[in-house]
Amino acid sequence: MSSSVPPSTSAISTEANAEEPQRDSSFLRYISTKLGGAALSLVMVVILGFFLFRILPGDPVAAIARERQMTPEQVQLLRESYGLDKSLGEQFIDYIVNVFTLNFGESYVYSQSVSSLIADYFWPTVLLTGTAAILAIILGLWLGTRAGWKRNSRFDKFVSSSSLVFWSVPTFWLALILLMIFGGTLRWFPTGGMVSLDAPSDPLGYSLDVISHMVLPVITMTAVIYAQYLMVMRSSIIEEATADYATTARAKGLKEDQILNKHVVPNALLPTVTLVFMHIGGLIAGAVTVEAVFSWPGLGKLTFEAITGPDLPLLQGTFVVFSAIIIVMNFLADLIYRRLDPRVRRA
Amino acid sequence: MSASTQTPKRSPGSVTWARRRNAVAQFWREFVQHRAGLTGLIFLIAIGLIAALAPIIAPSHLLDVTQLLDQPKFAPPSLEHPLGTDHQGRQLWVRMVWGAQVSLMVGVAATLMSMLIGTLVGIAAGHFTGWVGGLLMRIIDFFLVLPSLILAIVLSAVLSRGVLTIIIAIGVTSWAGTARVVRSQTLTVESRDYIARARALGAGHWHIIIKHLLPGVMPLVLANTTLTVGAAIIAESTLSFLGLGDATQQSWGTILKNAMDISAATSGYWWYVVIPGLAIVLVVLAFTLMGRAVESILNPTLRSR
Numbered sequence: 104m105s106s107s108v109p110p111s112t113s114a115i116s117t118e119a120n121a122e123e124p125q126r127d128s129s130f131l132r133y134i135s136t137k138l139g140g141a142a143l144s145l146v147m148v149v150i151l152g153f154f155l156f157r158i159l160p161g162d163p164v165a166a167i168a169r170e171r172q173m174t175p176e177q178v179q180l181l182r183e184s185y186g187l188d189k190s191l192g193e194q195f196i197d198y199i200v201n202v203f204t205l206n207f208g209e210s211y212v213y214s215q216s217v218s219s220l221i222a223d224y225f226w227p228t229v230l231l232t233g234t235a236a237i238l239a240i241i242l243g244l245w246l247g248t249r250a251g252w253k254r255n256s257r258f259d260k261f262v263s264s265s266s267l268v269f270w271s272v273p274t275f276w277l278a279l280i281l282l283m284i285f286g287g288t289l290r291w292f293p294t295g296g297m298v299s300l301d302a303p304s305d306p307l308g309y310s311l312d313v314i315s316h317m318v319l320p321v322i323t324m325t326a327v328i329y330a331q332y333l334m335v336m337r338s339s340i341i342e343e344a345t346a347d348y349a350t351t352a353r354a355k356g357l358k359e360d361q362i363l364n365k366h367v368v369p370n371a372l373l374p375t376v377t378l379v380f381m382h383i384g385g386l387i388a389g390a391v392t393v394e395a396v397f398s399w400p401g402l403g404k405l406t407f408e409a410i411t412g413p414d415l416p417l418l419q420g421t422f423v424v425f426s427a428i429i430i431v432m433n434f435l436a437d438l439i440y441r442r443l444d445p446r447v448r449r450a
Numbered sequence: 451m452s453a454s455t456q457t458p459k460r461s462p463g464s465v466t467w468a469r470r471r472n473a474v475a476q477f478w479r480e481f482v483q484h485r486a487g488l489t490g491l492i493f494l495i496a497i498g499l500i501a502a503l504a505p506i507i508a509p510s511h512l513l514d515v516t517q518l519l520d521q522p523k524f525a526p527p528s529l530e531h532p533l534g535t536d537h538q539g540r541q542l543w544v545r546m547v548w549g550a551q552v553s554l555m556v557g558v559a560a561t562l563m564s565m566l567i568g569t570l571v572g573i574a575a576g577h578f579t580g581w582v583g584g585l586l587m588r589i590i591d592f593f594l595v596l597p598s599l600i601l602a603i604v605l606s607a608v609l610s611r612g613v614l615t616i617i618i619a620i621g622v623t624s625w626a627g628t629a630r631v632v633r634s635q636t637l638t639v640e641s642r643d644y645i646a647r648a649r650a651l652g653a654g655h656w657h658i659i660i661k662h663l664l665p666g667v668m669p670l671v672l673a674n675t676t677l678t679v680g681a682a683i684i685a686e687s688t689l690s691f692l693g694l695g696d697a698t699q700q701s702w703g704t705i706l707k708n709a710m711d712i713s714a715a716t717s718g719y720w721w722y723v724v725i726p727g728l729a730i731v732l733v734v735l736a737f738t739l740m741g742r743a744v745e746s747i748l749n750p751t752l753r754s755r
């Protein structure tokens with residue numbers, strides 16, 4: 104699934120005017136405000152993680168017991184092993200202590216500690232989403248710049264409408280289609296996993312094997328996200344291209360290429376970069392279905408297995424970790440924005 | 451410049467409604483000019499009709515597996531089986547017709563819920579100054595940052611399975627974007643003179659919100675709604691695909707989940723994978739085209755683009 108923000112052309116104008124300028128705040132104050140906000144969000148995630156899994160009408164133990172045959176004694180034992188026989192206050196304190204010591208309990212499906220599972224599955228997700236993000240950013244910004252600069256040209260119309268179509272495509276379906284064509288029919292790429300069983304042990308052969316497994320999931324994720332970046336970059340190029348400084352540059356006799364590369368692009372990058380970082384959340388969420396379809400051993404597949412289990416400790420762990428990654432990414436976006444935009448730096 | 455003093459026979463209320471009727475008529479005239487938006491609308495009306503008439507077009511006994519034992523499984527599309535059959539011998543087109551019902555219903559219901567929460571929280575965050583507004587803004591930011599799909603997954607995993615759970619899971623996780631847009635629009639409306647005038651005349655919070663702020667943000671909410679339905683339909687199909695939907699209900703996402711479970715993609719059963727996904731893409735595209743048309747009419751600064 105794409106991020107919940109539709110490819111609206113007014114995305115920038117509506118989001119920009121929310122904050123009032125703070126006059127005399129220094130860099131340190133800016134950082135501490137943003138850091139405080141991020142820390143508060145983390146605390147809220149941790150608290151939400153507790154209440155979601157305990158207070159909602161769906162009793163977690165009942166949810167597990169529903170899916171399989173269990174005697175009342177077994178249910179009681181399970182209840183104790185999760186600490187559910189204690190009072191809510193005690194449970195909450197236990198939970199907070201556990202979160203700070205990175206102890207999310209035992210996975211029901213894997214019979215392994217959740218934190219060690221997450222540690223094992225963390226880097227494959229970073230590899231996959233990182234590669235897809237870099238490709239999507241390059242492709243989206245480049246195509247968006249060209250489309251916005253030559254607005255209403257045939258190239259613009261083609262690129263804009265194709266990105267609208269890609270935005271309407273469910274990520275998992277694109278994954279299934281690619282799997283069907285290139286994995287099933289043509290047999291160009293492996294249909295799942297990260298490494299073949301008979302992968303060569305030398306570094307080069309091993310890397311090539313991993314890359315061949317990466318091709319389809321990376322194409323899927325890139326195709327779904329680049330469209331958003333393209334739309335944002337395109338509309339911000341259009342906005343900047345009609346700004347006064349661009350007219351001045353033209354009057355000075357600069358070539359069109361110089362105006363674009365030296366003046367328009369740096370300004371248009373500003374809102375785009377922030378949005379790119381803000382949309383990392385959607386990117387990581389997309390990993391859940393892509394990893395499920397291609398059985399890529401990452402956090403997304405772990406989440407998928409936690410759902411089918413159902414394996415609530417594991418789901419709780421991946422929920423907290425996913426949310427933490429996204430909050431950190433947003434904090435970075437704020438820092439980068441300040442670095443890029445002199446107006447925020449001065450303020 | 452109040453209109454009621456110039457035309458004494460009409461009450462202020464009727465003047466307001468006459469103005470709104472005019473605005474709607476004007477909006478419709480402009481909407482009809484948008485070819486893409488109109489195409490989307492016509493397509494959606496057709497799909498909506500098919501979904502509403504599902505029991506007549508495709509009687510439910512066609513889905514009863516026990517009555518289909520003599521039917522071929524995995525039959526490719528042919529004259530006899532227009533869209534092919536699935537792993538239990540059910541006709542795919544029958545499942546698609548019933549799936550349209552669930553997919554559209556969940557998409558629209560989840561969007562309405564999301565719009566309701568988003569509008570209320572957004573107006574309150576913009577209208578109330580001080581700690582209430584600050585706290586609401588924090589909450590909006592928090593939900594904006596949180597990955598809505600992950601939260602929706604967790605919600606539908608801990609609540610009991612069913613269509614209602616999916617609607618709630620999408621509705622309570624996708625409102626933050628709307629709330630943010632509504633908040634900034636509220637701030638704009640709030641700075642207008644007529645709000646100060648109403649306040650000076652002794653209007654309370656409730657009066658200002660209902661009579662002045664709500665009409666002021668409504669066009670924006672409307673444009674947002676059409677765009678959000680598409681996202682909600684994708685979210686529904688994703689949750690169903692992950693196995694969080696009601697397995698007894700037909701939805702396009704559930705059909706794709708069945709296809710994945712029997713590895714239709716690598717076994718050559720292409721129709722089983724291609725057709726439900728294509729339906730989702732077309733419906734979401736139709737909502738997006740419509741939403742962009744609405745947005746470009748209501749937001750004149752976008753018109754030149």
